[in-house]
Amino acid sequence: AELSVDASFRRPIPSTLFGIFFEEINHAGAGGLWAELVSNRGFEAGGPNTPSNIDPWLVIGDSSFVVLSTDRSSPFERNKVALRMDVLCDLESCPSGGVGVYNPGFWGMNIEGGKKYKLVLYVRSLDSIDVSVLLTGSNGLRTLATTIIKGPASAVSDWTKVETVLEAEETDHGARLELRTSKKGVIWFDQVSLMPEDTYKGHGFRSELVEMLKEIKPRFIRFPGGCFVEGEWLRNAFRWKESVGPWEERPGHFGDVWMYWTDDGLGHYEFLQLAEDLDTVPIWVFNNGISHQDQVDTSSILPFVQEALDGIEFARGDASSKWGSLRASMGHPEPFNLKHVAVGNEDCGKKNYRGNYLKFYEAIKRVYPDIQIISNCDGSSHPLDHPADYYDFHVYTDASNLFSMSHQFDHTSRSGPKAFVSEYAVTGKDAGTGSLLAALGEAAFLIGVEKNSDIVEMASYAPLFVNTNDRRWNPDAIVFNASKAYGTPSYWMQRFFAESSGGYLVNSTLVTSSSSSLVASAITYQDSKDRNTYLRIKVVNFASSTVNLKISVSGLGANTVGLSGSTKTELTSANVMDENSFQQPNKVAPAQSMLQNAGKDMDVLISPN
Ligand code: AHR
Numbered sequence: 001a002e003l004s005v006d007a008s009f010r011r012p013i014p015s016t017l018f019g020i021f022f023e024e025i026n027h028a029g030a031g032g033l034w035a036e037l038v039s040n041r042g043f044e045a046g047g048p049n050t051p052s053n054i055d056p057w058l059v060i061g062d063s064s065f066v067v068l069s070t071d072r073s074s075p076f077e078r079n080k081v082a083l084r085m086d087v088l089c090d091l092e093s094c095p096s097g098g099v100g101v102y103n104p105g106f107w108g109m110n111i112e113g114g115k116k117y118k119l120v121l122y123v124r125s126l127d128s129i130d131v132s133v134l135l136t137g138s139n140g141l142r143t144l145a146t147t148i149i150k151g152p153a154s155a156v157s158d159w160t161k162v163e164t165v166l167e168a169e170e171t172d173h174g175a176r177l178e179l180r181t182s183k184k185g186v187i188w189f190d191q192v193s194l195m196p197e198d199t200y201k202g203h204g205f206r207s208e209l210v211e212m213l214k215e216i217k218p219r220f221i222r223f224p225g226g227c228f229v230e231g232e233w234l235r236n237a238f239r240w241k242e243s244v245g246p247w248e249e250r251p252g253h254f255g256d257v258w259m260y261w262t263d264d265g266l267g268h269y270e271f272l273q274l275a276e277d278l279d280t281v282p283i284w285v286f287n288n289g290i291s292h293q294d295q296v297d298t299s300s301i302l303p304f305v306q307e308a309l310d311g312i313e314f315a316r317g318d319a320s321s322k323w324g325s326l327r328a329s330m331g332h333p334e335p336f337n338l339k340h341v342a343v344g345n346e347d348c349g350k351k352n353y354r355g356n357y358l359k360f361y362e363a364i365k366r367v368y369p370d371i372q373i374i375s376n377c378d379g380s381s382h383p384l385d386h387p388a389d390y391y392d393f394h395v396y397t398d399a400s401n402l403f404s405m406s407h408q409f410d411h412t413s414r415s416g417p418k419a420f421v422s423e424y425a426v427t428g429k430d431a432g433t434g435s436l437l438a439a440l441g442e443a444a445f446l447i448g449v450e451k452n453s454d455i456v457e458m459a460s461y462a463p464l465f466v467n468t469n470d471r472r473w474n475p476d477a478i479v480f481n482a483s484k485a486y487g488t489p490s491y492w493m494q495r496f497f498a499e500s501s502g503g504y505l506v507n508s509t510l511v512t513s514s515s516s517s518l519v520a521s522a523i524t525y526q527d528s529k530d531r532n533t534y535l536r537i538k539v540v541n542f543a544s545s546t547v548n549l550k551i552s553v554s555g556l557g558a559n560t561v562g563l564s565g566s567t568k569t570e571l572t573s574a575n576v577m578d579e580n581s582f583q584q585p586n587k588v589a590p591a592q593s594m595l596q597n598a599g600k601d602m603d604v605l606i607s608p609n
Helices: 207-215 268-277 302-316 323-329 353-367 399-407 436-449 489-495
Strands: 001-012 058-062 067-073 082-087 098-101 109-111 116-125 131-136 143-149 161-167 174-183 183-198 221-222 254-255 261-262 281-286 341-342 371-374 390-397 418-425 456-461 466-469 478-481 485-487 504-512 518-526 534-542 547-552 566-570 590-596 599-604
Touching: 001 534, 058 067, 067 098, 082 098, 098 131, 098 261, 109 143, 116 131, 116 143, 131 161, 143 161, 143 183, 161 254, 161 281, 174 183, 174 353, 207 478, 221 268, 221 456, 268 302, 281 302, 302 323, 302 341, 302 353, 302 478, 341 353, 353 371, 390 399, 399 436, 418 436, 436 456, 436 518, 436 534, 485 489
Parallel strands: 001 547, 221 281, 281 341, 341 371, 371 390, 390 418, 418 456, 466 478
Antiparallel strands: 001 504, 058 098, 067 082, 082 183, 098 174, 109 174, 116 161, 116 183, 131 143, 131 174, 254 261, 478 485, 504 518, 518 534, 547 599, 566 590
């Protein structure tokens, strides 16, 4: 096979081409990227009616010593449920160490020796009860950190906010938070939070997961879903107004598509902050009055339109505006750089979509003419029947099909809105739980996206994260539990494209047999550190045999240092179904070597798969 690259022809690649899509799915946020260690911190997950289920909180001691229940005595108006603990024993009769309640976090808390953890809780008692706060190993026996909250001096007390820092002396990856006492009486707890102090920029994100995102240099972040935005029913959809303001006052909600409760510590503000921290463009997907099961009629959609406008004002309004002032009070007086919004997710086929969409479109363009609006209707094969700046394109398919979709956009109309491939992945048996084969199909597809980046302006893999304790969707790019994380081959594949956004597509022509299993592209880009310009050629070999590729390079220009220092980076493995795991996180990971015989005409061996 032959590949000729002519660098004298070049076309700019959009600066936003490759980004990420964060959805609250698989506990990606709650129990994942959002570093809060307490699960169900406000005792609201069991519903507003009491008595309710306080899962995953559990009692320490049996019912002859302590009784846990819930009531609606919380000081917070939007989340009234609080935990009531009736202690029936005292110092003489309680089991040693006392009785109480513990929270195991999201399948165990990762507590690391030498690190600090900020505890905030609200407590109320009619009696002068001291509470021991402990971080213990998973069996509750080994103490990692401890402190004491002194009870009130007087007999009747109001709710009191307690803030303290616990420093762990030992490590346990499956730890829990315990609240214990040996004093008879009644005590209430509410809004119990435990956060590691070393979150990313102190903004509440789990640092090593953010670092993994930074490595793929995302140029946008689409959030917060996906189906999470729609809800199975509208009453359970993510509503941004319920996710802003002081964390203690957020009601939380049950996401009925991915079937778990979120306290919504990771809310609208935090998503915008994350985009800023990643130095990337936020793309907000909002609910357009349509869920999987119910729809608001277009005649009644205006309150939803106002909700979207308010959400934009929250992001962009100055501190004198109603919603901008709330953002400022949360710590960000400067506006966030929100310029893209999507009207719903995968709703195009639904009865009210077009009617509702137009109401959102007209209202947003009237108030914010510069905001780019994304329609859910695919405009790649025929023109849209409504105005839009972008249209969504989603694809989940097998590896061969996605490989052949490297030509998907070759013949798409160049007039009209731009394409946003906001979700793509190989799924089904080809994908395993994140196979090399999946990454090969995806890489070929992205090469097609890169070559068609005059019409495709943005693309993101989906889903981004999975906590292995709640795998709702398979496969995913980054796999984690409480303490470990690794990238699937699809994650590593994305790193090959990290420099493409904002670079230049250069001419590349592949000459192969007609039934080729090769796809290739070439770009030039400026390195952000040394400011030199590099040529990068990407080749996908979808076959299980080695290919000798004759590469010729021309048009490099007079100032070229030369190709002699060139490197070759391969993502491959012995078996095409190989995957990474917690035990072997880098089994399928890029390996770099010097490129032998590098020059303007060179023979390069491309490994199988
Ligand atoms: O990425 C997982 C899901 O796939 C998204 O929530 C949805 O948009 C699509 O159906």
